[in-house]
Amino acid sequence: xxxxxxxxxxxxMAGLAPLxxxxxxxxxxxxxxxxxxxxxxxxxxxxxxxxSTEGRIRISMYPGRQLGExxxxxxxxxxxAVDINRVFLAALQNVAPETIIPxxxxxxxxxxxxxxxxxxxxxxxxxxxxxxxxxxxxxxYESGSRNFYNTRRPILTPADLQxxxxxxxxxxxxxxxxxxxxxNATPMELGQVYEGLRNGxxxxxxxxxxxxxxxxxxxxxPFYSLTGHxxxxxxxxxxxxxxxxxxxxxxxxxxxxxxxSARYMATLWKAQVQEARERVEGAGNKVNDVPDREAFRRAxxxxxxxxxxxxxxADLVRRAEETE
Numbered sequence: 163x164x165x166x167x168x169x170x171x172x173x174x175m176a177g178l179a180p181l182x183x184x185x186x187x188x189x190x191x192x193x194x195x196x197x198x199x200x201x202x203x204x205x206x207x208x209x210x211x212x213x214s215t216e217g218r219i220r221i222s223m224y225p226g227r228q229l230g231e232x233x234x235x236x237x238x239x240x241x242x243a244v245d246i247n248r249v250f251l252a253a254l255q256n257v258a259p260e261t262i263i264p265x266x267x268x269x270x271x272x273x274x275x276x277x278x279x280x281x282x283x284x285x286x287x288x289x290x291x292x293x294x295x296x297x298x299x300x301x302x303y304e305s306g307s308r309n310f311y312n313t314r315r316p317i318l319t320p321a322d323l324q325x326x327x328x329x330x331x332x333x334x335x336x337x338x339x340x341x342x343x344x345x346n347a348t349p350m351e352l353g354q355v356y357e358g359l360r361n362g363x364x365x366x367x368x369x370x371x372x373x374x375x376x377x378x379x380x381x382x383x384p385f386y387s388l389t390g391h392x393x394x395x396x397x398x399x400x401x402x403x404x405x406x407x408x409x410x411x412x413x414x415x416x417x418x419x420x421x422x423s424a425r426y427m428a429t430l431w432k433a434q435v436q437e438a439r440e441r442v443e444g445a446g447n448k449v450n451d452v453p454d455r456e457a458f459r460r461a462x463x464x465x466x467x468x469x470x471x472x473x474x475x476a477d478l479v480r481r482a483e484e485t486e
Contacts, residue, residue, distance in 0.1 A: 312366025
């Protein structure tokens with residue numbers, strides 16, 4: 163797959179003339195359904211872009227996996243069949259190493275610290291790292307804290323994960339994370355997880371409150387444990403093939419409305435988290451506080467050396483940690 167992205171990047175060398183002033187409809191993909199904060203936020207971006215360009219550029223939204231799972235739509239984005247794509251950042255970790263940084267467990271001290279990192283110089287460098295692979299990083303979208311849930315028992319210590327089959331996104335670091343905690347990592351697309359939990363292919367997974375609720379995973383995996391091990395964000399990317407057809411002025415407009423949509427997304431997200439938690443607890447699910455998150459942090463510390471041990475990545479980690 164990495165070779166596919168490299169091949170696509172090479173094809174970008176040809177150079178394309180800017181588009182003339184004419185109507186342009188950008189196809190946007192999202193695996194989340196209509197009404198989900200990321201979908202609403204891209205739609206909001208489209209409204210801002212249409213207004214900013216006096217109707218010359220619009221966004222047509224294709225949510226709910228209409229164009230495929232995230233890997234499918236990322237390939238389509240590289241080759242220009244999809245213009246704008248919202249994906250979970252972990253989907254890019256095996257492509258651009260810099261995208262691993264925001265997914266490192268316990269990197270962020272708080273939501274405020276996370277935002278200062280992602281919307282500052284470190285975040286800008288991570289977004290820029292995608293360009294050689296045929297993608298333009300536009301902005302990050304909030305994705306909250308990720309927590310473990312499963313069909314068997316509360317997860318209060320790393321030992322509670324021993325032997326459990328845990329679904330993870332398709333990234334080497336997520337696989338290694340579960341293995342360090344004693345679980346059996348099972349890479350799987352999000353759309354397959356509900357059935358996997360129901361039929362026992364997997365025992366559990368990890369995700370944020372809205373995803374746990376909106377995917378209905380809480381119906382089949384009632385134990386939700388607040389480990390808060392990761393604040394991996396979503397990311398909004400654009401096809402470089404499409405980007406290079408835009409004038410510099412329109413490129414600037416696209417970046418600006420993308421950032422505005424991220425601020426809009428943050429407002430929607432807070433309400434979505436509250437609604438999701440109320441729905442889960444109203445169904446009688448057991449939400450477990452974790453008394454010793456430090457035990458999880460210690461167990462996962464080897465991930466930093468393994469996945470962010472190069473001078474370049476270690477420097478990004480240091481700068482993220484030092485961000486005030």
